Amino acid sequence: MTQATPTADGYDRFAAVAGEYGIEPKRVPPDEVAETIDELATQPAVGTPLPWDGVTLPESVTAEPTMGALEEASTGVTAASFAVASYGSLVLETDHAGSEPVSLFNDLHIAVVREDDIVPDMAAAIDRLGDDLRAGRSSAVIATGPSATADMGALVQGAHGPRRVEVLVVT
């Protein structure tokens, strides 16, 4: 079942569906985010700012990376604007800091999203995106699971994008 009922608990629903794509979201309080990222990241790691009070990147993740750091990195850490429970999807927004390339180029993408920002279904997601895209000429990627291809004769995870995705849900 991937269609949400409005009453379904957002996190459980999201976690269950993301699980079908091999993602095991972790629910963490704000002050443990840095530590959890540090544990999950493979080095070298780069990241873009996490825009919530009291939520930070660990020292081990290079904030404000250079082009070279991005190219060398094995992990990219970014915020996700919100998540879609019924599809297990994350909505990644583009920004000046470079969240789009940071979430895309590395083997491992660690995405951080707030639990309050889990919407139940695609209708709610698109409603939320409509105003953003219109007003701010902004862009977004609805990302579900790691990148994948079946073009080489069998399903392979990790095509041009990340091979693995970790999700931290901030309580």
Place this chain on the structure above:
Amino acid sequence: MSKSKAEHIRHLMATEGDAIGENTRGFNAGRYESVAKLEDYEGLKDRARAIKEDAIENLPALIEEVRETVEANGGTVYVADDAADANRYVREVCDDADADRLVKSKSMTSEEIEVNEALEAAGVDVVETDLGEWVLQVAEEAPSHIVAPAIHKSREEIARLFNAHFDPEAELESAAELTAFARERLGDLIADADVGMTGANFVTADSGTIALVTSEGNARKTVTVPETQIAVAGVEKIVPTVEDLQPFIELIGRSGTGQDITSYVSLFTPPLDSPTVDFDEPTEPLADDGSDREFHLVLIDNGRLSMREDDDLRETLYCIRCSACANTCANFQSVGGHAFGGETYSGGIATGWEAGVHGLDSAAAFNDLCTGCSRCVPACPVGIDIPWINTVVRDRINGGEDLPREFLVDGLTPDAESDGPGVQKRLFGNVETLAKLGSAFAPVSNWVANSTPAAAVLERVAGVARERTFPAFQQTTLVEWMRERDAVPPVSPDRKVVLYPDLYTNYMLVDRGKAAVRALEALGVEVLVPEAPGSGRAPLSQGMIDTARQQAEGVAEVLGPYLEEGYDVVVIEPSDVAMFRSDYERLLPDAEAERLADNSYEILEYVYGLLSNGAEAEALATTDGESVAYHSHCQQRTLGLEPYSIETMEACGYEVTTTDAECCGMAGSFGYKQQYYELSMDVGESLETQLEAAEADQIVASGTSCTDQIGDLLDDEPPHVIELLAPETETR
């Protein structure tokens, strides 16, 4: 009748058929599974359809709106009249950017305009970054599927290709190794690219957003890395608002490859507010506002605005290129897009696209492969009547010229007429004349038709496969039998039925007609079988629309008075039920079509209704647990009528297993045609496997074609469901 076509198809079945079959059947099964998870699948499809209808209706205004929005965002919009115009513009953009290399993500529209060739001629290196497209670029082959372009190639073939072409340090073997190799190589090529080109699955007029539905991440890289971005999109890709994307996002992956959603649905509103990526400047900070970016949206007309004015082709523009109509198609599953496709597009809807953008000749090359089985119709997320588009285009290919009705009487010789439908089409289109003659001269006509010399003549002159046996004509037609029998009509019948004597039941499969009469009468129904013309199914399937319309009018004329008297119309042949219930909408005036549609029933649907309204199953031939393997008819399934047969058999005590082969492969006259005989048998193979695996006491089917095909596959012609269930003796 080209032998070469048969050879081409045979070759493709041998070389690509297995890979195509496995992949498309997998996609198709995935579709059923994925859409079943949706709470309101039909509701989403209805919304998707409504959005497309409105968008195409308002297209000129939407194009202007997109232009304003994209320009306000800082991009440029160019509306190209045709391929040459589009390519000229793209070349100029590349010139201005001093581009040596352009990287591309997958786009069928770019294939349509052949932009790669145009750019390469201008000295720009073009690199396909979608792994499947890249494989084809290396192999110098064309896509065989609109979504999974290299679906015809196995892992082993790709490994051989890469090892030979790139001579890697270590031989590549597994899919993971091949993918990693491609990722690295393409990653370097993308990093050095000057221009990135994508297609667009949708373009929103209100925000100027390009929606890209992908899984690999190559489209994201193609957009994010270089400074200059070009998106090429058919004008029909525009939808009014971001909100309109929702049903499409939920439907496109499910309908196509059976994925609930693909890895990435990118909603890019270019020029992107995100830094470009330049690994040649390793010390530069990544962060940047993206103000060095440039964006060009190239909207392609190339025949689309004329399609919009064309009442029959317009629906094609609603197509979201999901590929469901290819995956669900039994013929496509056997041959793939290299046979079932034109210059660019493949699958059922390709006929509409090719006719619209490349012209009738391109459509004519493969249009015959649509048998009108209609299994794609419920699969299409925007509800396009794909078989109708194929019929219309076939009619146009025929030159819009139907044949004189009595041509068979004039002799089965090729005549001087060159523009009209060929002899083969006319033979099958006028099966009614054939049937009348056959029956009048039975049994001699049966011996003749199936005798070796006659079969050879039929093959040579009309392209009728000599391997096929013709169904046997009966001396006494169903109508005659009814007229001659001594039966007392019931005094106060519960219901009154006119049983439509479809051609097959009337002239050939008379037993199933008699069985239907016995069953209905046993359930307390008065049955009449008047003389009536053919339904028009046969000519319609050959693209002879005028002839079909005449026959439809004849049927309406015969049945009209009965309908007025409160009779229900009951039909045995499922393809004729489909005519009455759906195709007549296109052939008869609305009120007439509606009245017939509302009051006609497939025979088992009707029996089911009688049983649900108090009639006793005991009046039929019941059993205690005998097992039955049942193959429903394609068009019967599309109408949702399969369950009635199953439940009625179960009510009579049978244990029923069903097949899930989308089509038997015979599909009307298709399997009789010499050039398609082998394809038809190949399609039948999966049905054969399933029927045998069922190990049932009995096999039954509903359609004449299915019965013929199963007869040829298993050497034993199965009866119709009603023959299984009818009481042995007449009750009146």
